Amino acid sequence: MAKAKIAFVCNECGSDYSKWQGQCNACGAWNSLSEFKVSSNKTSARVAVSQDTKYAGYAGTKTGLQNLSDIDLTDVPRFSSGAGEFDRVLGGGLVPGGVVLIGGSPGAGKSTLLLQTMCLLAQQQNALYVTGEESLQQVAMRAQRLGLPTQNLKMLSETNVERILDVAQELKPKIIVIDSIQVMHLDGVESAPGSVSQVRESAAVLTRFAKQTQTAVLLVGHVTKDGTLAGPKVLEHMVDCSVLLEGSEDSRFRTLRGMKNRFGAVNELGVFAMLETGLKEVKNPSSIFLNRSKHPAAGSLVMVVWEGTRPLLVELQALVDDSAFSNPKRVTVGFDHNRLAMLLAVLHKHGGLLTSDQDVYLNVVGGVRVLETSGDLAAIAAVVSSFRERALSDELVVLGEVGLSGEIRPVPSGQERISEAAKHGFTKAVVPKGNVPKKAIPGMTVIGVERLSQALDAIFEN
Numbered sequence: 001m002a003k004a005k006i007a008f009v010c011n012e013c014g015s016d017y018s019k020w021q022g023q024c025n026a027c028g029a030w031n032s033l034s035e036f037k038v039s040s041n042k043t044s045a046r047v048a049v050s051q052d053t054k055y056a057g058y059a060g061t062k063t064g065l066q067n068l069s070d071i072d073l074t075d076v077p078r079f080s081s082g083a084g085e086f087d088r089v090l091g092g093g094l095v096p097g098g099v100v101l102i103g104g105s106p107g108a109g110k111s112t113l114l115l116q117t118m119c120l121l122a123q124q125q126n127a128l129y130v131t132g133e134e135s136l137q138q139v140a141m142r143a144q145r146l147g148l149p150t151q152n153l154k155m156l157s158e159t160n161v162e163r164i165l166d167v168a169q170e171l172k173p174k175i176i177v178i179d180s181i182q183v184m185h186l187d188g189v190e191s192a193p194g195s196v197s198q199v200r201e202s203a204a205v206l207t208r209f210a211k212q213t214q215t216a217v218l219l220v221g222h223v224t225k226d227g228t229l230a231g232p233k234v235l236e237h238m239v240d241c242s243v244l245l246e247g248s249e250d251s252r253f254r255t256l257r258g259m260k261n262r263f264g265a266v267n268e269l270g271v272f273a274m275l276e277t278g279l280k281e282v283k284n285p286s287s288i289f290l291n292r293s294k295h296p297a298a299g300s301l302v303m304v305v306w307e308g309t310r311p312l313l314v315e316l317q318a319l320v321d322d323s324a325f326s327n328p329k330r331v332t333v334g335f336d337h338n339r340l341a342m343l344l345a346v347l348h349k350h351g352g353l354l355t356s357d358q359d360v361y362l363n364v365v366g367g368v369r370v371l372e373t374s375g376d377l378a379a380i381a382a383v384v385s386s387f388r389e390r391a392l393s394d395e396l397v398v399l400g401e402v403g404l405s406g407e408i409r410p411v412p413s414g415q416e417r418i419s420e421a422a423k424h425g426f427t428k429a430v431v432p433k434g435n436v437p438k439k440a441i442p443g444m445t446v447i448g449v450e451r452l453s454q455a456l457d458a459i460f461e462n
Contacts, residue, residue: 079125113245301396315366351452
């Protein structure tokens with residue numbers, strides 16, 4: 001037998017090298033290369049050839065060659081998953097032939113969400129749930145506990161990808177769930193399940209099957225200790241949509257965030273509540289993030305962030321205290337640490353407030369992560385409020401980007417953000433001058449500002 005070829009693949013970007021080295025030249029990651037055995041026999045080739053010839057309509061053959069203008073989009077309509085928040089993150093529903101990767105920490109509710117979805121979809125069309133980590137009895141017990149309809153859902157306990165595809169070819173389901181991709185393996189790949197090579201090759205075969213048969217495939221992926229999807233980075237490049245289910249251990253709420261989506265908006269956010277009957281969608285997430293105290297406290301402020309295609313009102317809290325160390329602490333939860341340091345420098349330069357001898361803590365309530373710049377002005381206002389021990393009005397909402405020269409820059413979708421705040425009873429808004437609506441909003445006083453000094457005067461006026 002010929003000797004197997006050895007390659008080393010980067011876990012972060014998927015680049016491969018002929019020999020091991022400490023740093024990946026492509027992405028710069030250290031100690032990220034894993035050994036990858038490329039079999040010299042023809043087993044892998046036979047698997048690839050059989051898969052290509054088994055399913056008709058492969059896009060790489062001459063029979064599948066078409067002009068872009070001649071492609072009929074009515075043949076691949078979206079279909080709902082049964083949960084409005086899940087459909088929102090997916091961009092409007094599941095797409096036939098689309099591959100979705102769902103990640104999340106243990107206990108976040110990935111299997112629960114998919115089991116609920118599959119039980120509902122199975123009442124209307126063929127659906128196959130493949131479990132590789134649990135027995136069929138365990139899945140059935142969960143479905144019974146959640147009170148789900150289990151009559152038509154086809155179940156399969158298998159980890160071999162070839163056998164799964166054989167069953168799928170016979171059953172011809174419209175949607176398949178693979179739980180999880182880390183335990184799947186191919187016979188032609190000489191490595192253990194969960195390795196870089198097995199995960200990459202298994203995902204490639206499943207993705208090719210989805211495209212050729214117009215079957216929607218949902219893959220469950222594990223996450224590392226820092227919250228990122230485990231396995232090679234190329235796995236996220238293969239799939240059409242990558243979503244992450246997040247939730248703290250002390251909270252019953254779960255957030256489903258779109259990290260990549262070829263069929264919809266990126267960074268779309270869906271909110272669920274974990275109940276005894278499973279995950280229940282929260283249609284008005286702003287209400288759960290605005291559970292504020294009846295007595296306003298210093299350092300607390302409401303801002304409006306844009307998540308995907310809708311505005312979301314969240315509370316921002318800041319705590320400024322005397323530092324007992326020569327290097328003051330800068331701690332953030334849900335907010336970029338480097339951006340807070342920059343905003344504190346702008347506050348000193350253009351707001352006249354020095355915090356170099358103060359510990360500054362910043363927290364976004366509810367586990368929401370602010371990934372845009374619209375919370376800059378709110379962060380500065382919360383820091384000033386805590387420093388001066390002055391509570392702000394509970395009817396005030398603040399939004400705007402702060403530049404290094406102290407200017408207040410407008411943010412996208414300002415009209416929609418202000419209207420969302422007005423719906424929740426807020427009567428005053430301090431916004432960039434470029435975001436002031438042309439028509440007055442009933443019950444809402446909108447103050448447009450251009451400089452940081454003007455914004456602080458408007459926010460802290462008596």
